[in-house]
Amino acid sequence: MKDSVTTDSQLDLDKVIVCPQCDAVFQLVRPQHGERAKCQRCHKVLIAPRRNAGLHIIAVALSVLFLIIGAAIFPFLTIDAAGNKNAVSILDAALAFSGGPMIILSLATAALIILFPLFRVLLTLYVLVPVVLDRPPARHAIRAFRLSEAMRPWSMAEIFAIGCAVALVKVADLAHVGFGPAFWMFGILVVLVIAQDSFMCKWSVWNSLEHPKRS
Amino acid sequence: MVCMELSGTPKKIVSARDLGIVACSRCSKAWPLGTQTCARCGHALVSRDPMSLQRVWAYWVMGLICYVPANLFPMLQTRTLFQVDESTIIGGAVELAHHGNLGIAAIIIFASVVIPLGKFWAVAFLALSVKNRSMVSKNMRQFLYEVVEYIGRWSMIDIFVVAILSSLVQLKALAAINPGTAAMFFALSVIFTMLSAQAFDSRLIWDVQAKDKSAGDGGAEINE
Numbered sequence: 001m002k003d004s005v006t007t008d009s010q011l012d013l014d015k016v017i018v019c020p021q022c023d024a025v026f027q028l029v030r031p032q033h034g035e036r037a038k039c040q041r042c043h044k045v046l047i048a049p050r051r052n053a054g055l056h057i058i059a060v061a062l063s064v065l066f067l068i069i070g071a072a073i074f075p076f077l078t079i080d081a082a083g084n085k086n087a088v089s090i091l092d093a094a095l096a097f098s099g100g101p102m103i104i105l106s107l108a109t110a111a112l113i114i115l116f117p118l119f120r121v122l123l124t125l126y127v128l129v130p131v132v133l134d135r136p137p138a139r140h141a142i143r144a145f146r147l148s149e150a151m152r153p154w155s156m157a158e159i160f161a162i163g164c165a166v167a168l169v170k171v172a173d174l175a176h177v178g179f180g181p182a183f184w185m186f187g188i189l190v191v192l193v194i195a196q197d198s199f200m201c202k203w204s205v206w207n208s209l210e211h212p213k214r215s
Numbered sequence: 216m217v218c219m220e221l222s223g224t225p226k227k228i229v230s231a232r233d234l235g236i237v238a239c240s241r242c243s244k245a246w247p248l249g250t251q252t253c254a255r256c257g258h259a260l261v262s263r264d265p266m267s268l269q270r271v272w273a274y275w276v277m278g279l280i281c282y283v284p285a286n287l288f289p290m291l292q293t294r295t296l297f298q299v300d301e302s303t304i305i306g307g308a309v310e311l312a313h314h315g316n317l318g319i320a321a322i323i324i325f326a327s328v329v330i331p332l333g334k335f336w337a338v339a340f341l342a343l344s345v346k347n348r349s350m351v352s353k354n355m356r357q358f359l360y361e362v363v364e365y366i367g368r369w370s371m372i373d374i375f376v377v378a379i380l381s382s383l384v385q386l387k388a389l390a391a392i393n394p395g396t397a398a399m400f401f402a403l404s405v406i407f408t409m410l411s412a413q414a415f416d417s418r419l420i421w422d423v424q425a426k427d428k429s430a431g432d433g434g435a436e437i438n439e
């Protein structure tokens with residue numbers, strides 16, 4: 001096949017981008033801010049840089065950090081039926097599975113709704129703050145970013161939020177349920193987490209970790 | 216939108232493996248085929264993971280095994296003044312529907328029955344379609360894979376509902392809700408199916424399945 005690139009044995013690997021999803025190779029074209037470069041074969045978004053994305057992500061990450069801590073400490077839901085009252089925090093909910101092997105489930109739930117989101121935020125800050133300030137990357141920044149990406153499917157704050165809605169309907173005819181401050185914090189948190197994931201362009205982060213000056 | 220293209224011919228798309236390139240599956244940096252580890256992120260480089268499908272099936276079977284007791288055992292134990300109720304996943308949803316909460320019953324059925332079963336089917340279909348020629352287009356299968364990856368986590372919703380209910384509804388003698396054995400199995404089943412989907416190497420979908428000679432490395436000739 002007379003493809004100009006294949007005959008060129010000395011392919012410059014820095015000028016090439018490979019789609020991680022379908023393994024297609026393209027010549028690297030860096031899109032402008034706000035544009036998105038997509039894979040032509042499987043249409044996965046390869047690069048999606050945004051103006052000041054780093055600053056946005058850091059701002060969102062900081063608010064997420066405070067919200068997670070607040071949401072974990074303050075009462076979350078209160079229940080009231082015939083004089084019996086009970087108030088729970090998100091930690092109480094996470095640790096609801098007690099006794100025997102169910103304790104593992106408790107730990108897993110706590111990790112999925114609090115620890116993983118919290119850890120991801122901390123890692124994101126650790127990786128991006130030096131990059132945005134045009135400093136050399138932090139020590140082990142690459143390992144930190146890798147870890148944060150690996151945790152992405154396992155941080156399930158938004159799913160927990162929908163779970164709340166379902167649980168509320170289930171108890172509604174049994175007792176009166178009230179919302180604590182943590183409930184609203186958690187609501188905002190979910191919106192921010194989703195926003196943060198859409199700001200983040202993985203390719204740009206890896207690129208700036210590799211070439212700190214050029215970002 | 217900027218389209219990326221190789222040598223100005225958008226019709227002909229070449230796979231990295233055929234060009235003698237291997238891309239890091241973690242940070243997507245390109246390296247010459249044969250490089251052992253990615254110098255950027257330290258991940259081991261494999262053009263196509265031969266163990267991928269075996270891992271997919273191993274997790275798939277584990278997930279299915281856990282899904283059976285998850286439906287047989289009670290998910291919730293509700294104790295009120297006069298009686299103790301134990302309900303399975305489907306039983307609980309049916310009860311909700313009887314009380315008129317059709318929307319919530321639908322969410323539960325969707326998250327706990329339709330999504331898990333659909334996921335078992337979809338992952339099995341994808342894993343099989345890579346081995347045998349498939350009638351379904353590659354774009355369709357890629358889309359299916361993305362849906363499976365995205366939606367699989369949402370099955371966890373029922374576990375969270377159980378967690379919230381059993382911590383919230385602890386009203387001494389009046390009423391108490393406690394988690395049942397099924398919760399454990401259900402959570403395990405969701406985790407295993409998520410691992411199964413993650414183990415699947417979606418690049419396999421796009422490989423030409425005809426026995427082409429350039430299956431090895433080097434890959435100077437690309438047969439269309």
Ligand SMILES: [Zn+2]
Binds near residue numbers: 044
């Ligand atoms: Zn692609």
Ligand SMILES: [Zn+2]
Binds near residue numbers: 255258
């Ligand atoms: Zn890498």
